Amino acid sequence: MSSKSNKPLPSCFEGPYDSPGFLLWRVSNSWQREQRNALQHIGLTHTQFVVLAVASWFYEKEPLTQARLSQLTGSDPMTTSQVVRVLEKAGYFERIPHPQDTRAKAISVTKAGLNIAAKATLVVEETDKKFFMRLGEKNLSLIALFKKLL
Numbered sequence: 001m002s003s004k005s006n007k008p009l010p011s012c013f014e015g016p017y018d019s020p021g022f023l024l025w026r027v028s029n030s031w032q033r034e035q036r037n038a039l040q041h042i043g044l045t046h047t048q049f050v051v052l053a054v055a056s057w058f059y060e061k062e063p064l065t066q067a068r069l070s071q072l073t074g075s076d077p078m079t080t081s082q083v084v085r086v087l088e089k090a091g092y093f094e095r096i097p098h099p100q101d102t103r104a105k106a107i108s109v110t111k112a113g114l115n116i117a118a119k120a121t122l123v124v125e126e127t128d129k130k131f132f133m134r135l136g137e138k139n140l141s142l143i144a145l146f147k148k149l150l
Helices: 020-042 046-058 065-072 077-089 110-149
Strands: 091-096 105-109
Touching: 020 046, 020 065, 020 110, 046 077, 046 105, 046 110, 065 077, 077 091, 077 105, 105 110
Parallel strands: none
Antiparallel strands: 091 105
């Protein structure tokens, strides 16, 4: 360790609370915990909710394959595969013949899936509102910044 610095790590930050990555990680964990607790009463994990909600948004707009659903959610294909199986077993998804590709199956959201997605969306959005209300009007700026990072 250099005698010029009293820092234990070779970081450009004075400490973890100066690091945007560390702060994002902390905020993300806190937000996910709130969502997990809120969704527990509905019987969905947050990942299941995200996959179900995205499928609900897009299923009438385009035939959704598992690969496309993975792309739209930003989840890795293995996680998407596991979640799709669980949601199919729960009766929220069904696999139907793909309208353009005879080798593929499309994922269709069932009526039960749409109902639980609608209920869960209200819970998730209320949880978001409570979590982010501390930002006040800066909430819109945060959304713009997130979009820029994506």
